[in-house]
Amino acid sequence: MSNKSLHISGLTVSYGRRAIIRDLHVSPIQAGGITALVGPNGAGKSTLLRAIAGLLPASGKVWLNGQNLLAMSRQQRAAYVGFMPQSLPAGVGLSVLETIVTALKVASPTGNEKLLRRRAVAVLERLNAVHLALEPLDRLSGGQRQMAGLAQALAPDPELLLLDEPTSALDLRHQFHIMRTVRELTRSGRSAVIVLHDLALAAEWADTVVVMSGGGLYVEGRPTDAVTPVMLRDVYGVVADVVALPSGSLRIDIRDLTDNGAAARQAAGDAA
Numbered sequence: 001m002s003n004k005s006l007h008i009s010g011l012t013v014s015y016g017r018r019a020i021i022r023d024l025h026v027s028p029i030q031a032g033g034i035t036a037l038v039g040p041n042g043a044g045k046s047t048l049l050r051a052i053a054g055l056l057p058a059s060g061k062v063w064l065n066g067q068n069l070l071a072m073s074r075q076q077r078a079a080y081v082g083f084m085p086q087s088l089p090a091g092v093g094l095s096v097l098e099t100i101v102t103a104l105k106v107a108s109p110t111g112n113e114k115l116l117r118r119r120a121v122a123v124l125e126r127l128n129a130v131h132l133a134l135e136p137l138d139r140l141s142g143g144q145r146q147m148a149g150l151a152q153a154l155a156p157d158p159e160l161l162l163l164d165e166p167t168s169a170l171d172l173r174h175q176f177h178i179m180r181t182v183r184e185l186t187r188s189g190r191s192a193v194i195v196l197h198d199l200a201l202a203a204e205w206a207d208t209v210v211v212m213s214g215g216g217l218y219v220e221g222r223p224t225d226a227v228t229p230v231m232l233r234d235v236y237g238v239v240a241d242v243v244a245l246p247s248g249s250l251r252i253d254i255r256d257l258t259d260n261g262a263a264a265r266q267a268a269g270d271a272a
């Protein structure tokens with residue numbers, strides 16, 4: 001097996017004394033692809049990304065390209081892993097460019113300021129977002145904030161991208177551009193794990209879909225193997241047909257909710 005991969009095994013993540021993810025094992029994620037992380041609200045998707053990014057204490061194994069991510073310092077990890085949170089913190093009195101430079105400085109604290117600014121501009125150019133460079137972060141629209149968050153995650157050119165709902169506030173053009181940019185990055189040997197609620201978008205762009213439910217793994221596989229009527233019933237509590245389209249993506253026709261949504265509540269961990 002190639003050394004260029006992400007291994008997650010025996011991973012347990014808790015908030016205080018409450019374990020949200022227990023003993024999670026995921027098949028090794030080979031570099032060069034997009035993995036969509038899906039599942040209902042509260043399933044543990046953000047918790048998993050934050051644990052991999054080193055923002056939450058976790059036990060178990062998270063290895064990237066043969067290196068133990070859980071044992072790395074913040075600076076070492078910043079050079080390997082780019083994390084885009086679901087929402088950027090409010091009240092940051094910096095421009096978009098300054099926030100990207102700040103993110104770059106975590107990965108390379110001794111970096112030359114001018115070069116770091118150039119890299120920050122280059123990443124904004126790649127995202128067609130250079131017009132946002134001097135805008136204060138706090139004055140951006142929801143979609144513009146997502147572009148800024150993504151730019152921060154991409155800027156250090158990390159081996160692994162962890163993106164938490166990167167397209168939820170984006171219009172169609174920006175959605176397509178972002179997914180295509182991420183695909184280009186993965187084709188050059190990086191890995192991306194992306195939380196998506198839009199299962200059709202996940203099926204269109206992801207090589208692998210990992211479905212989480214109640215803090216654990218429900219199923220993983222190619223989009224057509226993972227996104228099935230049975231999964232939609234068990235995990236989301238909906239009765240739906242899944243139609244494979246000639247383009248390779250899927251259409252999901254929801255017909256009804258399952259009886260009183262018990263499956264969905266259980267999947268989200270509320271019934272535990």
Ligand SMILES: Nc1ncnc2c1ncn2[C@@H]1O[C@H](COP(=O)(O)OP(=O)(O)OP(=O)(O)O)[C@@H](O)[C@H]1O
Pocket residue numbers: 015020039040041042043044045046047048269
């Ligand atoms: N800071 C926190 N402190 C305590 N519990 C938390 C915290 N953040 C999340 N949780 C709990 O962890 C569980 C998983 O939350 P998480 O945010 O990982 O879900 P998710 O799958 O990303 O959901 P969504 O799709 O709604 O974003 C939920 O039960 C939630 O209440």
